[in-house]
Amino acid sequence: MMDVLLSAKDLSVRFGGVLAVNGVSFDVKRGEVFTLIGPNGAGKTTVFNLISRIYTPTSGEIAFEGRKLSELAPHDVARLGIARTFQNIELFEHASVLQNLLIGRHTHRETTLWSDLFFTPKTRRAEVAAREKVEQVIELLDLQHHRESLVAGLPYGVRKVVELARALCTEPKLLLLDEPSSGLNVEETDDMVFWIRDIQHELGVTVLMVEHDMSLVSKVSDRVLAMNQGEMLALGTPREVQAHPGVIEAYLGSVDDVASLRRAA
Amino acid sequence: MRFIFKTDYTQDIRLAKHGGHVFWYALLVLTLLAAPWIVSEYWLAQLTFILIYSIVGLGLMLLAGFTGLFSIGHAAFLGVGAYTQAVLTNAGLPFPLALLCAGALSAAVGMVVGLPALRVKGIYLGIATLSFGFIVEEVFARWESVTGGNAGIHIKAPNMFGWQLASGEEFYFLCLVLAVGATLLILNLLRSPTGRAFVAIRDSEVSAQSMGIHLARYKTMSFAISAALAGVGGALYAHKLQFISPDQFNIVQSIDLLLMVVIGGLGSVHGAFLGAIFLITMPQVIALGKDWLPDVVGQAPGLQGTVYGLVLIGFVLFEPLGLYGRWLKVRTYLQLFPFYRRGMFKRQKSFQKSDRLR
Numbered sequence: 170m171m172d173v174l175l176s177a178k179d180l181s182v183r184f185g186g187v188l189a190v191n192g193v194s195f196d197v198k199r200g201e202v203f204t205l206i207g208p209n210g211a212g213k214t215t216v217f218n219l220i221s222r223i224y225t226p227t228s229g230e231i232a233f234e235g236r237k238l239s240e241l242a243p244h245d246v247a248r249l250g251i252a253r254t255f256q257n258i259e260l261f262e263h264a265s266v267l268q269n270l271l272i273g274r275h276t277h278r279e280t281t282l283w284s285d286l287f288f289t290p291k292t293r294r295a296e297v298a299a300r301e302k303v304e305q306v307i308e309l310l311d312l313q314h315h316r317e318s319l320v321a322g323l324p325y326g327v328r329k330v331v332e333l334a335r336a337l338c339t340e341p342k343l344l345l346l347d348e349p350s351s352g353l354n355v356e357e358t359d360d361m362v363f364w365i366r367d368i369q370h371e372l373g374v375t376v377l378m379v380e381h382d383m384s385l386v387s388k389v390s391d392r393v394l395a396m397n398q399g400e401m402l403a404l405g406t407p408r409e410v411q412a413h414p415g416v417i418e419a420y421l422g423s424v425d426d427v428a429s430l431r432r433a434a
Numbered sequence: 435m436r437f438i439f440k441t442d443y444t445q446d447i448r449l450a451k452h453g454g455h456v457f458w459y460a461l462l463v464l465t466l467l468a469a470p471w472i473v474s475e476y477w478l479a480q481l482t483f484i485l486i487y488s489i490v491g492l493g494l495m496l497l498a499g500f501t502g503l504f505s506i507g508h509a510a511f512l513g514v515g516a517y518t519q520a521v522l523t524n525a526g527l528p529f530p531l532a533l534l535c536a537g538a539l540s541a542a543v544g545m546v547v548g549l550p551a552l553r554v555k556g557i558y559l560g561i562a563t564l565s566f567g568f569i570v571e572e573v574f575a576r577w578e579s580v581t582g583g584n585a586g587i588h589i590k591a592p593n594m595f596g597w598q599l600a601s602g603e604e605f606y607f608l609c610l611v612l613a614v615g616a617t618l619l620i621l622n623l624l625r626s627p628t629g630r631a632f633v634a635i636r637d638s639e640v641s642a643q644s645m646g647i648h649l650a651r652y653k654t655m656s657f658a659i660s661a662a663l664a665g666v667g668g669a670l671y672a673h674k675l676q677f678i679s680p681d682q683f684n685i686v687q688s689i690d691l692l693l694m695v696v697i698g699g700l701g702s703v704h705g706a707f708l709g710a711i712f713l714i715t716m717p718q719v720i721a722l723g724k725d726w727l728p729d730v731v732g733q734a735p736g737l738q739g740t741v742y743g744l745v746l747i748g749f750v751l752f753e754p755l756g757l758y759g760r761w762l763k764v765r766t767y768l769q770l771f772p773f774y775r776r777g778m779f780k781r782q783k784s785f786q787k788s789d790r791l792r
Contacts, residue, residue: 221644223640223643223644242648243643243644244643244646244647244648244649245646246644246646247644247645247646248646252644252645253644255640255641259638259640259641259644260637260638260641261633261634261636261637261638261641261642262637262638263633263636263637263701264630264633264634264637267446268630268633271627271630272630272631272633272634272642272645272647273645274627275627275630275631275634275645275646275647276645276646278627280626280627280628282628282655285622285623285626285627285628285629286619286622286623286628287619287622288622288625288626292622292626293444293447295627296443296447296625296626297443297444297447299627300443300446300447301443335645339645339646
């Protein structure tokens with residue numbers, strides 16, 4: 170239960186003159202929900218993009234189950250069992266929900282181009298099997314009503330769930346959620362809390378997420394890492410991190426700032 | 435209005451979704467089989483051209499409509515297929531073997547052309563394929579020992595192991611079989627993991643990648659399949675015309691092909707066929723219309739180009755989904771009558787899509 174699934178060591182990435190992530194190290198343990206918090210521009214999403222190999226770290230290393238991620242091509246990351254969602258929803262807009270979810274089964278693909286072209290019994294069996302798996306996810310996330318709808322016509326809240334579903338269809342070991350509650354109303358956010366708990370406890374998937382909604386964070390997270398301007402501020406339980414003076418300063422400003430404001434008034 | 439209750443996963447996978455599909459497509463096939471006895475020789479030849487262009491259109495539709503990669507040099511693949519077929523047939527190779535070689539060589543060329551597609555996107559890919567088209571046209575004109583240069587090259591009638599398909603009817607049936615075969619292959623592809631990977635690349639490369647799709651492999655694959663179909667179409671085109679020369683595979687041809695899939699409706703298999711019908715019948719319609727117009731307009735040069743241009747602009751402005759999109763709307767109107775609402779097909783603006791990761 171307590172072994173390390175993903176470990177980042179001394180991670181830094183530089184875009185021109187901007188040090189977007191600077192010396193960040195953390196371990197995500199198998200089975201936990203680990204949350205990154207921090208003000209805008211803290212480098213949270215950049216850490217995600219480093220894990221999914223969209224960016225390459227300038228220095229430092231990420232290891233997943235002991236394998237170095239920097240040795241892999243971006244499309245191989247999914248095969249290891251890492252799935253992600255995006256901050257601004259990156260679904261396949263002109264395909265149906267079902268098709269989107271089936272694309273999530275891509276890493277489990279057993280067919281070849283030739284068997285696909287002639288739709289051999291092997292492809293047929295694989296298609297049925299893929300649909301059975303997808304149906305389990307649809308069941309879990311209550312997407313039955315939207316199965317055949319085009320993503321382009323769905324409301325924002327549903328798309329968010331579809332993206333989560335698509336990530337789950339890959340049967341990941343580690344799920345990266347980039348702001349799962351952004352743009353959701355209170356009710357939908359509550360659903361999200363349940364689903365993240367279900368994913369953790371019933372499916373046994375480790376979750377690494379970036380989130381701004383502190384009530385959601387404290388409800389589901391086992392541990393929280395606070396970042397500011399690319400650096401680590403605090404690491405611990407949600408309660409510890411929220412009480413950390415550096416975190417309060419990053420969000421609300423320092424006592425000196427408040428004092429100077431008071432003087433000005 | 436038809437509601438389909440699915441009780442089985444295979445229902446979802448099946449090509450014909452309901453009895454209506456079976457009925458109408460069977461009727462279509464029967465009509466096409468009976469066509470030589472129904473229509474005149476001239477229209478049968480036009481129908482043959484429609485079938486040939488449909489095969490090419492299916493390939494370009496897979497590339498442009500389903501993988502999101504635009505090629506403005508597709509006539510080059512048509513040409514590679516046509517010349518391969520001409521040279522091999524004249525050398526005495528039977529038709530099926532020559533056709534296989536034409537498709538395979540086109541596919542190989544397609545893979546090479548697909549290489550820049552791994553690096554450049556959108557308009558830049560268009561420019562790359564455009565210049566490729568020019569290069570190939572130039573090769574056809576200069577490589578005189580093989581292609582006969584600008585004088586062109588004659589091609590013998592297709593020879594199926596001793597059976598000469600000399601008549602228009604025989605050749606029509608050959609094209610029909612190949613067109614149906616190509617359609618089935620494309621439909622199979624689109625309902626299987628490979629086709630879905632193409633669609634994923636079209637809609638969002640970054641998330642396709644995060645789902646484990648090897649972008650380079652699938653883009654090359656799409657180019658190869660598309661070029662192979664263009665090559666097969668080119669081979670048939672060469673047989674139909676019996677004479678080919680480099681200027682048949684120039685930029686105008688490439689633009690015609692692109693026009694075909696855009697007007698037909700990007701992202702639909704039907705669109706390839708509707709586009710081919712449009713492309714072949716439009717000149718006839720214009721020719722018929724000429725007599726009704728005053729001479730100043732009717733006999734003016736460039737009338738066809740003008741009409742094509744206007745039609746294209748009209749489609750881009752009013753019906754981006756092309757003829758197939760229009761048909762969908764008409765069908766929905768009839769199905770829902772009298773409950774059709776105007777805004778039903780209105781596109782929801784998606785302003786949430788991020789461009790940052792591109």
